Amino acid sequence: xxxxxxxxxxxxxxxxxxxxxxxxxxxxxxxxxxxxxxxxxxxxxxxxxxxxxxxxxxxxxxxxxxxxxxxxxxxxxxxxxxxxxxxxxxxxxxxxxxxxxxxxxxxxxxxxxx
Amino acid sequence: xxxxxxxxxxxxxxxxxxxxxxxxxxxxxxxxxxxxxxxxxxxxxxxxxxxxxxxxxxxxxxxxxxxxxxxxxxxxxxxxxxxxxxxxxxxxxxxxxxxxxxxxxxxxxx
Numbered sequence: 525x526x527x528x529x530x531x532x533x534x535x536x537x538x539x540x541x542x543x544x545x546x547x548x549x550x551x552x553x554x555x556x557x558x559x560x561x562x563x564x565x566x567x568x569x570x571x572x573x574x575x576x577x578x579x580x581x582x583x584x585x586x587x588x589x590x591x592x593x594x595x596x597x598x599x600x601x602x603x604x605x606x607x608x609x610x611x612x613x614x615x616x617x618x619x620x621x622x623x624x625x626x627x628x629x630x631x632x633x634x635x636x637x638x
Numbered sequence: 639x640x641x642x643x644x645x646x647x648x649x650x651x652x653x654x655x656x657x658x659x660x661x662x663x664x665x666x667x668x669x670x671x672x673x674x675x676x677x678x679x680x681x682x683x684x685x686x687x688x689x690x691x692x693x694x695x696x697x698x699x700x701x702x703x704x705x706x707x708x709x710x711x712x713x714x715x716x717x718x719x720x721x722x723x724x725x726x727x728x729x730x731x732x733x734x735x736x737x738x739x740x741x742x743x744x745x746x747x748x
Contacts, residue, residue: 555734566740567681567725574734582735614680618734624669624688625729627736629680 527551528630530615536636543602545633547615554620556598557627558582558590560611567614573598574620605637642739644726649745655714658742660726664707668731672700672711675723675741684711684724713744721746 531546547556557572559582569582571590579590587609591599598617602609612634616627642662650656662670669688673681687693687702687709699712713720723741730737 557735564740567738569735572735620734624686625734625736626671626683626686628683632680 528615528617528628530613530630530633532633533631534634534636536638537602537605538638539606541605541637543605543635543637545600545602545613545615545635547598547600547617547630548596549598549615549617549628549630550596551617551619551628552595553617553628554595555618555625555627556592557616557618558588558598558600559614559616560584560609561614561632562611570600605635607637609635610637611635642726642728642737644724644739644742646740647743647745649747650713650716652716652718652746652748654716655712656716656744658711658713658724658726658744660709660711660739662707662709662726662728662737662739664704666730666733667704667707668729670700670702670709671727671729671736672709673725673727675725677722681725716746718746718748720744 528549558570559567573579573592589601615630618627644660672684675681685700692701697714702709725741726739727736
């Protein structure tokens with residue numbers, strides 16, 4: 525079974541703080557993704573990475589950056605947290621082999637910025 | 639375009655059958671996914687269709703019509719634990735990315 529883990533289930537930070545969200549997958553997947561999920565807006569892609577040290581912007585990258593130094597780990601960084609970044613953050617991974625692009629999700633981190 | 643549309647909410651009775659529809663714009667299409675998401679939890683993979691037709695997995699089935707840009711998820715013999723959001727997602731060819739609909743919240747009542 526694919527296992528995707530995230531460093532925290534719940535996180536509370538203050539406006540202006542630097543925030544790190546960590547994601548680790550154990551299936552040697554090439555692709556990793558960061559989404560945020562908000563009521564009425566669904567899942568929105570922030571950034572994704574298709575290889576170590578490679579990254580591409582998703583639909584809403586503003587205010588975020590990412591880091592992929594090792595294949596199994598993909599970090600999302602909020603350089604200066606703001607209240608509008610309060611959300612559920614979901615990490616996912618998928619293989620680049622074959623045709624099917626099934627993504628497997630971690631348990632999510634619910635971030636509150638005060 | 640990449641619009642994916644599905645109903646926002648549905649209600650059904652325990653033991654019944656419910657069909658959740660999803661329509662999508664077909665450019666760059668590379669398969670249609672359904673995920674289940676219980677409140678406060680992560681989405682879990684249910685099904686994947688790339689060819690036209692019906693795929694059955696126990697109580698859940700998923701249908702795809704590529705020419706019509708249409709899919710549905712069929713849930714039979716509904717159970718209370720099926721109360722969840724159901725997300726339709728379209729794979730984009732050669733990108734590895736999925737485009738998600740907003741999800742359909744299904745409430746199963748006794």
